[in-house]
Amino acid sequence: MKLTPDEFLICTLADLIGPVRHVAVGAASPIPAAASLLAQAEASSRMDVTILHSRRHNRFTDGGVELFDCAGEGRIDVFFLGGVQIDGEANINLVGTGDYPTVQRRFPGSFGSAYLYFTIPRVILFRADHDRRTLVPKVDFISAPGWSPPEIHRPGGPEVLVTNLAIMRFDRIRHRFSLDSVHPGHSVEEVLDRTGFEMHLPPQVKITSLPEPSRLSLLRDRIAGRLEESYPAFARHAFAQPELA
């Protein structure tokens, strides 16, 4: 069965989200958005999905602040963050490379990360490009730190980092990633070779599971179309053609 890389990542993220009360997805995150809608479709009990910048999948009525208020109160369970750079302590950089402020290459900015990384219990870091330019020993700019000293009020933080090669769990005690599973077709060596930071290597590293055909049908038939409002270009190219019935 044909499976696009985006479809695989969507299903992988959906597994990591699991059944929760409320998952929210920020700007420029088509794959997390699709994964959240898939997890919702598969949930057996009520699950809310908020896709910011969407009208249809967004039930906030108090303007842009409501997501942050909700997060501050612990009402959002899962959120996604990425990074131009991510380092081994899970610090993320969304601002640029080189010396701040006149960086070598400027990226959009930190968005809500400097707050949401602290307040949402389970933050899933997602970055499709697993390479040493992205996964660096030390980020050039800390948009949001991966961990905080104990006196800092911080109910939230990183849970896992997902790339096009692997799933790495973040150890909040040791402040380091641990390789959890490698995607089919890739090896532990390849992952380590393309990672710029040190990470823990457990005795057993799993292989990330592939989605069932029925799940792919659900994704293509029911989820893909719902992304068009927010991510029209992504919705056009990310999915394989649905199988004919």
Added chain:
Amino acid sequence: MKLTPDEFLICTLADLIGPVRHVAVGAASPIPAAASLLAQAEASSRMDVTILHSRRHNRFTDGGVELFDCAGEGRIDVFFLGGVQIDGEANINLVGTGDYPTVQRRFPGSFGSAYLYFTIPRVILFRADHDRRTLVPKVDFISAPGWSPPEIHRPGGPEVLVTNLAIMRFDRIRHRFSLDSVHPGHSVEEVLDRTGFEMHLPPQVKITSLPEPSRLSLLRDRIAGRLEESYPAFARHAFAQPELA
């Protein structure tokens, strides 16, 4: 021409309001509400009137907090407060008489006075019953103080006290009232005799002016009906019958 005491007070308050950007009226204030609508009807340029607890004369859409936010930002020019007790330093008591908290006689409570008295530049104190039980040497409970030490941020405060007998201006430097005018049919001696606090007596005390017949027509024909939503009982009894054309 027949003139009810309420009509006289409404016109007197309307004169004191004058043409402003925005006057707001709180709970249980039918005479200030009518005065504000009258002042608005007589204003030559835009003037907003907000009557809390009214749907028709209230354009706040952010819930109960919006009045206070507006006041905090200096967007409300005039407001009305009353008091079970008012003393010579313009302290007001809306809570009760006797020792707090198990007062002898409990009244509703301070409402927003402990905030609005500080933030709204021109607060008009209004209390129909001019007697020594109301205008006391020292209030039993300070719902809101009449003045504050200079280090306290306080753009607002009392401007004038209006009763069924007189208009007394508050001197914000000397923290005392000064008798400004006495209503027709009453005397300076009567005012002083029925006031429980000391006030300044200038060489000249005016007589409060009576409203023109045209103004009364405007009030009875156009304003009275608009009070029914918020003050049905008041709207029924406060006004003399409109003159027939």
Added chain:
Amino acid sequence: MAGQTLVAAVILIEGEPPQVIEAATLDDLAGRIAPGSLLAIPADYGGVAMALTRAIIRQRNRGLRLLCVPTSGMQADLLIGAGCVASIETSAVTMGELGRARCFGRAVERGEIVIRDTTCPAVHAGLEAAEKGIPFMPLRGLIGSDVQRYRYDWQIIQNPLATGPDPIVILPAIKPDIAIFHAPAADEEGNIWIGRRRELALMARASKRTLVTVERIRPGSFFEQESTAAGALAGFYIDAVAVAEHGAWPHGLSDLYPPDLPHMQSYVEASKSPEGLLTYLDRFVFEAAAVPA
């Protein structure tokens, strides 16, 4: 499994999350309010859940700590008169044009309930702090009032950003256990139409649980159109909904029905004595036929 997926698919075609409303009864809702709860109730102009209030009294709830947002009238007075209340934090309790709130007055004068006097914006600020997950909110004014003097939980600090002396009060977050209110409608997803009564959203978002009574449950979702979305409160803030037609009576509701002033006047008369109040309770709360004429 295939059937389960199909159900999900059907729902997804509609673009809706799973339908969640189960129309609970008033007694279900009242039963979720543990004795001693910090209970947030809206002002008279909001949406007062009077039918639910009567159910609470019938269940003989005790020790409630009322938080009025920011004032109350007959709802607080009735709960106090019925003996359900241990304490009240409020900017005012009043029957408005109809007079004083007599049960409230008696209970305070006799020291039968604990009174925590506050001022309207302080209630809002405390709830906003809870809504935002911040520990406190600053508020201007207050200093030098006896309201502030008796509130040992409020604190005066120097404004850290000021260069000269600038004392300012900071108010701790107020996080009610439960908020209750009445609204014109819920939709099938459990969203509530509150219109411009946004303090109801504030109450719901600040509170641990929110119980709502509505006039009706309408099909579909308020979020299908921007025009109805604007006045909605998302269902994820709501824990249970019950239908209660005329549920605000004898209060009015939005533009749907006006207050029943003759009834409220008769309540004010009855409440002037404890005996009168008991007669009122028997007739309009404990007897089943407590519906508007």
Added chain:
Amino acid sequence: MAGQTLVAAVILIEGEPPQVIEAATLDDLAGRIAPGSLLAIPADYGGVAMALTRAIIRQRNRGLRLLCVPTSGMQADLLIGAGCVASIETSAVTMGELGRARCFGRAVERGEIVIRDTTCPAVHAGLEAAEKGIPFMPLRGLIGSDVQRYRYDWQIIQNPLATGPDPIVILPAIKPDIAIFHAPAADEEGNIWIGRRRELALMARASKRTLVTVERIRPGSFFEQESTAAGALAGFYIDAVAVAEHGAWPHGLSDLYPPDLPHMQSYVEASKSPEGLLTYLDRFVFEAAAVPA
């Protein structure tokens, strides 16, 4: 005098305050924005006043200090590319799915504009403080980020209500000189229909002046019905209104029209070089026929 009273009376019969809207032109509005103003602009999902933005550029405004609430896209990028901007406070500038904001990127990389990096809720909190007239708002998070480290105007204090160590950031109020946005409609009283885009209300209430463009001015008042009142913003926050049909183009507006993605894609291509940007400006900003196809 009698005539004047009569006019007032006629208005009062309708229960309306005096009509205040004078339909200003885009150039009138742009002319009210002094060079160097602290200018608040909404995020792309709000209501972006693009027609007004083009008028601002045509008037060759300079030295603007942009405040993005809390992010921006083509609006900030275009203003920067046209040389109107001295500094920008923002959580992000991005063209979303279409790519990076190139003028913004170039200007920051070359140090041509001052960048004040922030994070979304800090923008909201600063505006909320201004809206409330309080000097600061506390906000969780932030500590240990470089966003916080470079913001010398933010301050870390010990939470005065905590018993143990509890550092928290306090953010000063942000009071823009002017807010500009585009909305579906105004009514004759000058009230604006913003629907659930409440951050537009926040911008208007926090700012000293607010200039709004709308698709149309409709008769009557949004406040005549509770259903339309819920999505309205009172006219007393608004200083001037101009009609600009398709005024958000090439951005979309609410459920009225979608973004013009081919045009925005062509903008992203053009903006990849300063020369391309100038060509774009000539064609779509300085030439009169800059209207959607």
